[in-house]
């Protein structure tokens with residue numbers, strides 16, 4: 001479904017500020033893989049997500065989605081393949097537009113023919129059905145401006161919008177990190193539901209070790225622009241957070257893991 005081959009990305013190449021963000025990344029995701037991604041600060045996780053979404057074009061290597069070489073395609077050109085939810089609940093939605101207007105934009109996105117952004121009764125019914133799945137009562141608030149929703153409600157809506165057109169790949173960029181634990185749990189439950197419902201192939205960056213172990217069928221660990229560990233379902237199921245920390249330490253050449261942003265449970 002997703003094939004990344006020999007990808008490199010360097011920022012400010014040839015200057016004193018040169019930063020190698022990704023080096024020789026090779027990654028192959030099968031359809032319906034749900035991969036969690038952890039790693040030290042500056043390891044290259046966001047850069048990898050941006051390379052997949054088209055926000056960044058690699059210096060070397062190729063990106064293929066469902067057999068289509070998208071390496072040189074910009075974000076808009078590959079939007080139909082990708083759904084993405086960011087950490088910031090403000091990022092995925094337009095606050096001054098109503099829930100139904102936001103959904104109309106998401107609905108039109110990635111369609112072959114350009115669709116009207118207007119909302120008719122048929123679309124409204126579809127939106128209500130989809131909103132019911134979120135279990136937030138949003139189906140009765142179609143005309144509410146999104147800016148009035150709570151962070152958790154906005155993230156739930158972002159998730160729905162990102163997956164409305166059944167993308168090939170869902171990118172989750174620490175999408176629960178800005179929420180309180182209760183809302184974070186709710187969004188994770190919704191994530192599982194939506195991923196299952198649409199049979200999505202998913203890549204989720206998280207700083208929560210427990211989440212990284214319990215969600216999905218595969219875990220990647222990144223360090224200094226490389227994938228240093230790729231843990232399959234069977235092994236992942238048997239691991240504790242302590243095992244994961246130890247594996248991380250070994251992969252980093254014995255350097256202990258001491259990053260403030262990580263939640264160990």
Ligand SMILES: Nc1ncnc2c1ncn2[C@@H]1O[C@H](COP(=O)(O)OP(=O)(O)OP(=O)(O)O)[C@@H](O)[C@H]1O
Pocket residue numbers: 011012019020021039040041042043044045046047048
């Ligand atoms: N636009 C940019 N210009 C210059 N350097 C960049 C840019 N974007 C990222 N970098 C650098 O590339 C490296 C990888 O950054 P990236 O944001 O991908 O890491 P990350 O794993 O997502 O980190 P974090 O967990 O801290 O968010 C870092 O050293 C970062 O400073």
